[in-house]
Amino acid sequence: MTETEEQTESLEDLAAAATGGCLISFEKIVDQNKDRLFTFLFQITGNAQDAEDITQETFIKAYKHLASFDRRARFSTWLFAIAKNTAFTHLRKRRTHESIDELAEMLPAPAATVDGDQVASLWALARSLKPKLFETLWLFYAEGFSLKEVAEIMQTNAITVRVNLHRARAALAKKCKFYL
Amino acid sequence: MIESTERKIADLERRLRAERPHFRAPAGLTERIIEDLPRSISPRNTPSVGFYSLLPRFALVAVALAAAALLIARRPADSTQTDARIVPSATLSPVEPVALEIPNVGPEQIESLTAKLDEPLEKELKNVLSDTRNALRFVASNFLPEN
Numbered sequence A: 001m002t003e004t005e006e007q008t009e010s011l012e013d014l015a016a017a018a019t020g021g022c023l024i025s026f027e028k029i030v031d032q033n034k035d036r037l038f039t040f041l042f043q044i045t046g047n048a049q050d051a052e053d054i055t056q057e058t059f060i061k062a063y064k065h066l067a068s069f070d071r072r073a074r075f076s077t078w079l080f081a082i083a084k085n086t087a088f089t090h091l092r093k094r095r096t097h098e099s100i101d102e103l104a105e106m107l108p109a110p111a112a113t114v115d116g117d118q119v120a121s122l123w124a125l126a127r128s129l130k131p132k133l134f135e136t137l138w139l140f141y142a143e144g145f146s147l148k149e150v151a152e153i154m155q156t157n158a159i160t161v162r163v164n165l166h167r168a169r170a171a172l173a174k175k176c177k178f179y180l
Numbered sequence B: 001m002i003e004s005t006e007r008k009i010a011d012l013e014r015r016l017r018a019e020r021p022h023f024r025a026p027a028g029l030t031e032r033i034i035e036d037l038p039r040s041i042s043p044r045n046t047p048s049v050g051f052y053s054l055l056p057r058f059a060l061v062a063v064a065l066a067a068a069a070l071l072i073a074r075r076p077a078d079s080t081q082t083d084a085r086i087v088p089s090a091t092l093s094p095v096e097p098v099a100l101e102i103p104n105v106g107p108e109q110i111e112s113l114t115a116k117l118d119e120p121l122e123k124e125l126k127n128v129l130s131d132t133r134n135a136l137r138f139v140a141s142n143f144l145p146e147n
Helices: A003-007 A011-019 A023-045 A048-064 A075-094 A100-105 A121-126 A131-142 A147-154 A158-179 B002-018 B029-036 B051-074 B107-143
Strands: none
Touching: A011 A023, A011 A075, A023 A048, A023 A075, A023 A131, A023 B029, A048 A075, A048 B029, A075 A147, A121 A131, A121 A158, A121 B002, A131 A147, A131 A158, A131 B002, A147 A158, A158 B002
């Protein structure tokens, strides 16, 4: 198979092959999505080691539950939903002394750099928003998911996502006025 | 004023999309993930078939074997006939096909054949009747009074 043919293989096709037991297909899924997932999880956790652990755990969970993926949604939507839930569980285990309400309000302090790559200042500002608003902003603008897909990942509805997006933009615009 | 607000939002959206940070996952992560996947073997280059996808095939084979076993068990045992297939043989010579010549038998030949088969039976019946008559005559002549 040529490089062009490999690139045109969709994630859904690879997932179907991996469900049949093709490990090479699953390896391609990992290769095509690991950087994207790692970036998202690093934004949530603020820690490269945690992001790596959760990325690994996410792919292993996805592999175990491949048979439950139905092609009504995109594979990336399903993968990000697993990643988000895994991250929440991971953070909750690390901070067992805090209540769940407190966890929802907290977001780890952003790291200035990761392996020398400078974090963009606008997104660095966005990370100071409430986690729910930041995640909505990230999934919609950085990942390019639709309102419906963001709702699926956040386990809410499209109207709530639209409201959260509006609040996130307003809060970010206010911060930009002061800091940028 | 509304236009300036919309313009600011549009500008913010453009910047959010354009300034998205990109980070690379640590080196070797793919290999670690593949190694940690739950399985007993790691066929990296050969596709493996899932267990549940083989179940229907196994079921069909099992049914076919059961049907064959039933058919063999129901075959009647005939002691007068010898069957080369049943009797195990250490050495089996290859069977060569033999061209059988079936004679063309006409209806007249069949009639004559059946007629020949019927003749002994008629003879037997006639003998039985004559024996019975003789026996009656004998009894009558020896045991019944003359008057």
